[in-house]
Amino acid sequence: MNITEEIQKRRTFAIISHPDAGKTTLTEKLLLYGGAVQLAGSVTARKNQRATTSDWMELEKKRGISISSTVLQFDYNGYRLNLLDTPGHKDFSEDTYRVLTAVDSVVMVIDSAKGIEPQTRKLFEVCRQRGVPIFTFMNKCDRPTKDPLALLDELERVLGIGAFPVNWPIGNGFEFQGVYDRQTQLMHLFERTVGGQFRAPVQVGGLHDPAVRGRLDDETFRRTVEELEMLEHAGHDWDDAAVLTEKTTPVFFGSASNNFGVQLLLDGFLKHSPPPKSRVIGGLEISPEYPHFSGFIFKIQANMDPKHRDRIAFVRVCSGKFERDMTVHHSRSAKKVRLSSSHKLFGNERETVDEAYPGDVIGLVGHDSFGIGDTLTTDPKITYKEIPRFTPEAFSYLHNPNTARYKQFRQGLEQLMQEGVIQALYLRNSSVKTPLLAAVGPLQFEVVQFRLENEYGAVSRLEAAPWTVVRWLPQDMKEDDLDALSLPTGSRVAYDVGKNPVVLFPNDWSAEYFTKTNERVPLSALPIQTAKE
Ligand SMILES: Nc1nc2c(ncn2[C@@H]2O[C@H](COP(=O)(O)OP(=O)(O)OP(=O)(O)O)[C@@H](O)[C@H]2O)c(=O)[nH]1
Ligand SMILES: [Mg+2]
Numbered sequence: 001m002n003i004t005e006e007i008q009k010r011r012t013f014a015i016i017s018h019p020d021a022g023k024t025t026l027t028e029k030l031l032l033y034g035g036a037v038q039l040a041g042s043v044t045a046r047k048n049q050r051a052t053t054s055d056w057m058e059l060e061k062k063r064g065i066s067i068s069s070t071v072l073q074f075d076y077n078g079y080r081l082n083l084l085d086t087p088g089h090k091d092f093s094e095d096t097y098r099v100l101t102a103v104d105s106v107v108m109v110i111d112s113a114k115g116i117e118p119q120t121r122k123l124f125e126v127c128r129q130r131g132v133p134i135f136t137f138m139n140k141c142d143r144p145t146k147d148p149l150a151l152l153d154e155l156e157r158v159l160g161i162g163a164f165p166v167n168w169p170i171g172n173g174f175e176f177q178g179v180y181d182r183q184t185q186l187m188h189l190f191e192r193t194v195g196g197q198f199r200a201p202v203q204v205g206g207l208h209d210p211a212v213r214g215r216l217d218d219e220t221f222r223r224t225v226e227e228l229e230m231l232e233h234a235g236h237d238w239d240d241a242a243v244l245t246e247k248t249t250p251v252f253f254g255s256a257s258n259n260f261g262v263q264l265l266l267d268g269f270l271k272h273s274p275p276p277k278s279r280v281i282g283g284l285e286i287s288p289e290y291p292h293f294s295g296f297i298f299k300i301q302a303n304m305d306p307k308h309r310d311r312i313a314f315v316r317v318c319s320g321k322f323e324r325d326m327t328v329h330h331s332r333s334a335k336k337v338r339l340s341s342s343h344k345l346f347g348n349e350r351e352t353v354d355e356a357y358p359g360d361v362i363g364l365v366g367h368d369s370f371g372i373g374d375t376l377t378t379d380p381k382i383t384y385k386e387i388p389r390f391t392p393e394a395f396s397y398l399h400n401p402n403t404a405r406y407k408q409f410r411q412g413l414e415q416l417m418q419e420g421v422i423q424a425l426y427l428r429n430s431s432v433k434t435p436l437l438a439a440v441g442p443l444q445f446e447v448v449q450f451r452l453e454n455e456y457g458a459v460s461r462l463e464a465a466p467w468t469v470v471r472w473l474p475q476d477m478k479e480d481d482l483d484a485l486s487l488p489t490g491s492r493v494a495y496d497v498g499k500n501p502v503v504l505f506p507n508d509w510s511a512e513y514f515t516k517t518n519e520r521v522p523l524s525a526l527p528i529q530t531a532k533e
Contacts, residue, residue, distance in 0.1 A: 023086065025052070025257050098387055101387060136163070166251060187206070188202050275288075282383075294384070298372065300370070303451075342356070
């Protein structure tokens with residue numbers, strides 16, 4: 001196969017939504033229908049039951065929520081899929097936003113009883129800004145839902161995107177029996193299986209096929225026929241170009257936990273979603289076929305495999321062919337590095353990979369100098385600047401109550417910080433050595449505590465810090481300049497890990513007051529990009 005064929009068969013996509021809409025459940029079912037697992041696990045697995053492949057972290061299994069994004073690579077029907085399950089909670093959204101830089105399309109999951117929820121809306125906006133095509137899965141149709149037509153209307157009204165229903169639910173809530181595929185004009189009626197572990201048995205037939213018709217009561221049948229007629233008269237046509245330019249989203253209905261509509265989603269998505277496309281950086285367009293290898297790191301995760309206790313840098317391949325043992329230019333260090341330990345990833349499982357193509361996500365092990373956002377390439381002209389940065393809004397001290405475990409505490413904290421979801425700040429003129437942690441949301445601190453104990457054997461104690469706002473000061477400020485600042489009550493100067501000065505404020509009001517009383521000192525909500533980064 002040549003490189004163009006390799007590229008054309010790749011589909012790299014994320015599953016996104018508000019918490020609890022069913023992303024991880026749907027991911028597991030896509031693996032089941034894609035033949036990548038034989039038996040689907042559950043997000044709330046009890047004894048003797050399998051947990052899902054993507055929520056592999058201890059805390060995720062315990063809480064039944066996703067904390068960290070997961071990569072699952074598998075082959076299905078001539079395609080190579082790189083699927084990324086993302087966490088929905090806003091405290092973990094930094095990770096989700098980074099994943100969105102690495103994908104070519106998304107599946108947006110909606111809880112059909114709730115419609116479009118706030119976090120879904122935010123993620124949708126990011127996809128739109130980035131030009132990422134969106135496919136919609138209306139989940140949980142096995143429970144009483146909003147009216148399907150109202151759900152389509154909500155997509156158009158709230159998100160401003162045209163909705164094209166690819167299929168249509170037959171029966172609502174407990175009467176939900178399956179979906180009507182508008183393209184083939186066939187009914188797919190499913191049966192529920194225990195725990196949804198296996199594929200749901202399905203019966204397929206035309207609208208008036210007696211075998212299928214016999215399973216529907218008159219009211220459901222009449223209603224389905226009427227709705228389908230309405231859809232034919234109103235609404236958008238299927239148009240691939242409109243999908244690729246985010247004017248329309250194809251909508252699939254179903255139930256992930258019951259496996260209803262999962263096969264239709266998988267096949268419909270693969271047929272119409274785009275393969276990897278060109279990226280533009282500083283006026284330079286890099287197509288996937290560009291003869292030089294290039295890619296960037298969008299995620300780092302430590303301790304995925306308890307047997308190895310190492311960290312993996314996740315690279316999205318953007319152009320050219322990756323070959324194990326190749327030597328590449330590393331943007332941050334401006335040095336040449338040899339990439340000898342490369343893996344394909346499936347949850348927390350990994351396997352050595354010898355080659356990879358644009359669209360693939362690979363895991364590289366054993367490079368401590370790699371950081372999030374770094375470019376790896378055989379053409380040093382290329383430097384991707386994809387990774388968005390976030391302003392921390394939660395602050396907390398983290399104490400180490402057990403001095404005998406100081407080494408583990410420090411080492412664990414340092415490694416977790418390299419993952420880029422928390423950062424440490426150090427107060428100026430302070431004798432306190434306790435790290436002050438900063439993150440997008442407070443749940444991150446709980447994750448750090450849990451992981452410190454679980455992965456490093458270091459117990460810790462959180463202490464609330466009195467700030468809610470951080471702003472970066474100009475990098476060139478000298479100690480004298482810092483002394484000369486007029487600080488509002490309750491605010492403090494601190495340094496980030498790169499020794500850049502910041503000011504911590506108790507609230508927005510105080511930060512605004514600072515800008516009035518220190519007119520010549522511009523503040524920045526985002527960390528200043530330093531040479532090291
Ligand atoms: N009734 C019903 N429940 C479902 C369905 N799909 C998922 N669920 C349930 O919804 C809950 C949340 O599912 P998850 O798959 O963990 O949701 P998520 O979107 O991954 O959540 P986060 O990753 O934490 O944002 C679980 O209890 C699932 O069993 C469905 O089709 N019907
Ligand atoms: Mg999840």
